Every structure is written in structure tokens, then in C-alpha cells.
Amino acid sequence: MAEFNPPLLGINNAVNPDKQPSLTTDYMDNVWPIDVLEKRIRLGQRPGVDKAFDGQIGNASNPIVAVCVVTTVD
């Protein structure tokens, strides 16, 4: 019985598939090396994106062009 080697090290298209480095591939999308279930190093679907705040900045579908954090004394 042999263990297969899924592409834990991600994508590599520097060489032809015949010489593909171990644990890499030329074909993947939205798969990350840390899974979202237990946060371990194993291949799994990436985390989804979700809203951090409910409202739209500017109340319109226009890009947010800059963000920062400001800290003030209480």
C-alpha cells in the first residue's frame, strides 16, 4: 500500500509535469495548507470570506480604498 502525495506545498508551474516537485501541482484553487476545521497542516478548502461589519462604507457599492486603525485614550 502506498500513500499518495497531495500538493501540500502548493502550486508550482516552473517545470513540466513530468518533473513536478513532490507535494506540488500545477492545478489547484481555493485549497490552503491549513484546514479550517482544526487549523492543522493538511489540505482543505480555504476559509470563506464574511462581512466584518454589516454596513457598506459610503452606503454604496464603491471600493474601499483605504483602511487603518486609530487608538485613543478613554
Added chain:
Amino acid sequence: MATITFVVGGTRTNSKNLWKIQDDGSSLTIIDSADIGSVANVYSVVGDSEGNFYVGTNEGKVYKVDLNLDVITSWGTNGVYDAGSATKEIYGLAVDVNGYLAIAHFGSTTPTTYTVKLLDSTGTLVWEEDHQSSNGSTCVSYSVKFDSSGNVVGVGSRNSGLYDGYKYQRADGAKLKSYWQKSGDGYGEGVWVFSDDDVVISDTPIGPGYGINVRKCSSDNTEEWNVSVVAESGHNPLRNSIVADDDENVYVGGNANGSKTIYKLNASTGVTDASYDTGGSVYGLDIDANGNLVAGGWEAADEDTNTAKLRIFDTDLTLLRYTNDSDLGTIYAVAASTHIPSSEVGEPADKLYSKNFVAVGNDQLWYESSAGTMSQLAASAVDGQLDTTIPLTICSAFQKVFIANQTNLKVADFINTKIVTANIGSNPPDRGNILTGDSSAAEMIVDFITSTSGASTIYGYRTTAATFEASETISGTDDDNNDIDFNMTAVAEVAPPHWYDWTPFGNDTTTYGTMPSEAYLVCRYRGRLILAGHRSYPHQWYASYVANPWSWIYSSTDPLSGIAGNNADAGEVGDIIKALIPYGDDFLIFGCADSIHIMDGDPASGGSIDEITNHTGIYGAWAWCKDNDGNLYFFGHGGLYKMAGGRSKPVCISSNILPKWIENWALDPSLHRVVLSYDPLRYGILISKITLSSGANSNYWFSLQTGGFYPTSFQDEAGVFCSKYYDSDSSGTREMIMGCNDGYLRIFKDSAKDDDSGASDDAISSYMGWIEQLGDGEDKEGKLTSMTVESGGGASSGAYSDTDGFSYELHTAADRETCMEDMKDGATARETGTISTTGRQNRIRKKVRGMNLGIKIYNSTASETFAINKISAVVKPVGRKK
């Protein structure tokens, strides 16, 4: 329930008449006490916003004490205001946010005896007035409160046809309004003023019957309700024994002659919703910080057969706990709404700051006005203030956000208080001067003013609880010891945040230098604000004075002075500056079009600018990030570069892995933005290309744990335009936050199995395909006879989170490239299947033969995710390929 501490006063017992009580939710304990006035009984107590207390005694004196119950000798005369020996009992006290104290006290038989007084924050008399309602035997005021304008509302004794109460004008005590004209002599006993200036008064007639009557009216005496609470002989409300809860229900305390001694009156109707018999007179009522009713009075057995002087009730008048400590006297006054700060009782208070997220989009600046809520800074949305269609960067410094948007140089100020004057006078304040309100005693430290002459707006940090009042005179001393003297407009102070133009201090370019007329790059370095990105001077950089963003004037003799490239020995940068990357106080990196430069040290004190490399530049102002180890990553001519420690020669770390990256992305700065986003929680960097017009995007996730690159795609709506790791005080937003194409701020969320695309969620299409050799040698075939898959989660449910299902395809081909091509092109697979459970699956007995096996794992189902532990197989050699 939080442990709280409050103060009560009463008859002098064991040489004490003022006690600090701790309520831990199960018992009441005396934790401190004082002997106020030595031989006096305490009749009234009230706390101010700074945690001090004013204590009225039966000797006509008021004392001001601190948290430790020590007399504050700087107030009044050695900590005492003496209303006069003939005055005696101080029945009622009230204090406003500016430290002004209203006093209600006993008078005499003379109708015009002064019984209501107002003291300023120093304890000096402002005015005294009469209640003018003598009942023929005594003239007395019992209770006072402030309204929202600082006027004083007081109640006391009255003759027939006169009033229970009056509103006295703050400035001079003139009677502005009278409340509750009644026939027959009597007493207005207690008064409460609501936040909307509605007034509630408790009253009793003199003579047979007595009884408790309560009336609620508006500030102009329009009656809302008027009830006879109880009409029991000899039973009357007690002075100052009245309070309202947050729902505006009114609680009234009465003497021991009634079948009940505390009444809860409905906010809307005045109907008695609840009542309780404490057995003895209830002199003091207040609502504590937990929202409970605190009642103090005689020692007596209550209707629950508990003997006590001090009791805690919930707002339905259910008794919660009590004390009859022998060290307590009869309680005449309760000040429970002033919770003594936790630091006083030994609880640690580590957090002294607040963090707020700020975002700019659609020509507006928004900020986190409360945890989890973003609000518009309204003034930023006025036409012409911002233009988010042209380059813009922001940075936070000195509790503000500085915006560089070409000719729009702006400030969002989150800390200063604003006051306005029509004429700042001949001696305008300098930065750092202390300004004081002559009537309010409010103080601020000046930070910025908009003009040094005529009309001006002053921004400063207010250091007092007292606030600046409309039209008041402001005083101070400038740096040259001249008197500062101006009047505010008829607008009181305005709290932050504020929005204003970023200019030199007072817009005085002679004294404070000239700012660049435009810039789109801004950062903070060594306490200076650095600007760059002037279209006419693309090699130039500008630095403000150290710790002073309003001063830009250059001085060759001051190492802290403002400075620009043409002033400095370091000089201008020999390439077009496209990014400013500060490294604390150590060095500043200029990311340029075709080179990287580093400014070492302070530019006004021996600092230098050196070229690190001319083999690559930086793509743009957002195409960089730093990891937690201080390494710099940026997108340059060849792909992703790393500068170890931020100082070493940049090395392209992607060229050996993604040599066609630049070719594939086909970047055009006029069409595309590149953003690098470091996520410290996932220990990786998201490298994003986004099309400015549509949000169409391509991304790679670079894992700092594996060193690998992982293609990643989002919907156009979620294309990343900017990002910032937010070390929020709230765990829900302590993430790397991405500013997206559609105006929403987004985060990666491990529990999210789909992508939010605004109005809906979209399934994530995830897949990976790779090649395994089946033959046991060159040009040989093998036969897969079975495959075993272990998916994440162990047994179903259990301690480990379970994966959802996923599908697989098996392809074969004589060469690897064809095998990979078949998977990419969607060719018909030799075998397919689905895994839908967790842990080790039953052996998949699907047989395929060939030289190379292509395995594709994928999931594009909504609300699903997957993780794979292991895939193993039994492969048998079958000889040479024909």
C-alpha cells in the same frame, strides 16, 4: 452583578456619620467611614462626576470629600461651605457636571429667608434665593435638582395659594417657573427632574390627613399626572426621598406612619405598581449602578421580618439584601448612583484606551463608532472633501487619522474637543497652552487652531469633566506670557470626532512653514508625518516637525524641525516614489518605480538615503506588507520579493515557483491594483490583483508555514482594494480586515463555508489535482486496485470538527502532462465518486490501469468545506506500456 460601592450618611454613631458601603451581590459591608463635622449628623449626600461627595449636615454646613472620605480643603473654606449658623439642616443637595452645587436648607419663619443656594465649582456662592412660601411657621426648602440647562428646581414649604416648587435661573437665581399651585398649607418634600426636564414633586398637606401626593409635569408646568398615592393619617413623604429609574418609574419614601413606606409609581400614569413596608421612615432613596433601589432610614422590622437600616431592592420592590450593622446610624441620605471607581476597591483597571477601525470609500470616511458598528463622519461626505477616484492613503498618528488625497489633505480627529470663536483676539493660543472657561472652569490643552486671527476653531484635549459652555469667556496664557482672552460663539463645545483641513498651525505659514500643495502618500516615521507623491515633484519627500503634524518649517539648528528632501543632506530620492514603508524609528523605505531606497536615521540629524537595489521597484502604494518577524514583502518586477528584516537586498521568492506570474497577470497600473495583506492569525500573505473598474481579481495565498503559493479566487464583489490587521478589543473583529470592491469590509472566517458576496453567499469552488506514478519503472504501467481515503474529523461528531463531503475523479494517461491536461480541460474521468463521511472510508475498489494516475479532489457545493488527512492506494505492476 458587579460589586459596587456607594456612600450613605446619617446620625452620628460611634463617632461616624458617613459610611462607604460595598455591595457584592450577597451582602452589604461597611468598608470605610468618616466623622464629618465631628458633632454633626449628615442629612444629605450627593456625588459628582469625578467621584467626590458633598455632605450636608444639621449644622448648616456642606463639606466636600474625596473617594477616601477625606475633606478636600481646596474647596470652599478649608473644604467647607457654611450656610450660616442659623440655617441649620442642609436637607437637599445636587451637583452638575461642571461641579456647581445646589443647596436646599432650613430657613426661618420669615417668608423671604434664603433657603436655596447655588455654589460654583470652587465652593463660592453664586446666588441665594428664597422659597417665598412660608407656611406661617417655618420657611424651608427640602430638595433640589438641576435641569438640563443647569437651572435649579427646588421644592419646600408653602402657604395656601402658593407653589410647591420653583425653577431658579442658573445665572442669577431668578424664578423662571413655578410648579404646583395648591390650596391649603403644605410641604413640597421631594423633587426629581428627568433628562427631558419633566418634573416630579412629592407633596403633603399640613394638618389632619397628611397623605402622599405626587405630580408629574413638563418643564413648563403642564401636568401629565397627579395622584394621591395614599391618604393615611400622619403619613407623609420625606424630604428628598424620591428617585426615578431608567424607565422613569418614580420611587417615593414616606414616614413610618403608613402601612407602607416605599411606593413605586408607574412612569406613564403615576399608579402605584408596587409598595413595601420597611417598618420605619425611609429618608434616603437612590438607584445604584446595578439598577437596584437603595433605601435607608430608621432601624425597624420590615414586612419580611428583617430588621435593618439599609436595604437593597430590585425595581419591583423585592427585597434583595439588607444590613443593620450596629456601626451605622439612622440613614438620612443615600448617594448610590455615584459608583466609586473600581480602582478604589482594588479591582484592576488595565484598559485605558479604545481602538476604532477607519475606512474610506465613496468619497467618505467612516469609523467604528461603537464596537462592531461603522458610522459616517458626516463632514467628510461634503462635496469636495475627498475624491476616492484618485490616489489616496491614510495613516493614524496622535489619536487622529491623516489623509493624503492629492490636494485634499485632511484630518479626522478622534480625541480633541472643539470650541469656536468669532474673534480669537490679539494673543492667539500656542500649541500646548492651557485654556480655561471662566464660568465653567473647563480646561483644555490646545492642539490645533484654524486661524491665528479673527474667527477661529480651536481643537484641544479637555482635561476636566466640566465642559465648555456656549458664549463663555476663555482665558489662558500664551508662550510669550501674554493673556489669551476670547469668547466662544453661542455654541457649546463639540465632542470628537471632527473633520478639518490639514494645514500648518493656525494656517500661519510664516511661523509654521508650508505644507506641500498635494500628496497622496503619507506615513508616520520617528514621530514625524511624512508626505510624498506630489505629481510635480515625484522625487520629493516632506517631513513635519517631530510630534507636531502642524509644523513644517525648516531650521538648520533644530534637529526636530520639519524638513524636506531639498533641505536635507540626505537629499531627494532619485526615482519616483510610489510607496512609503516605515520601520518604527529605525529606517524608512521608499518604494520607487524602478528601485528601492532606504532612509536611515532622522533626516534632520544626520540621516541618509541609500539605494538598496535598482533591479526592481515596487508596483504601488499597497503592494507591500510586513510579517511579524519584521520581514518586508513587496510585489516588484519579477513577482514577490522578500527583504529580510526590511534592510537586506530584496530576493524574488516566487520566480522559481511561478515564473509566469508577471506574464499571466499582465499588470497595467492604470487598470490594476496589487495589494499585499499579511494575516498574522493564519500566518500567510494574500497577494491580490484587482481590476479597478470591475473588481475582477486573481490572488495567491503565500503560506509562511509551508513556503508555498496557493491560488485563490473571490467574487468580484469581494475583490481586495486594501487591508489592515485589526488587533481589536473585540474578538469578533480581531482579524485581517479587507476593504472590498463593493464597499463592504470582510474577513476570512473559518466557520464560513461560503463567500459573502453582499446580498447573498456564494459557494466556494475548491479543487486540486495532481499526478501519481502507477508504473514501477520507466515506461511501465500499473493498476490501481483500491484506494483508501481518510477525511478530516475522525468519527462523526466527537471532539474533532467534521469535514463535509467532496468528490473525486481518476484520470490516467501515458504521460503526466497529458494526464494534467485532461484534468484541466475537464476530460471524462476514468472513475468518479463522492466521499460523504468522516474518517477512514471504506476501501474504494475502483480499478484503473495506466502509467500515470491523475487524482482530482473538489467541492463546489454551497455550505460545505473539506479537509483531507490521507489518501493511500494498492497499486500492482502490470508490465511495460505497449
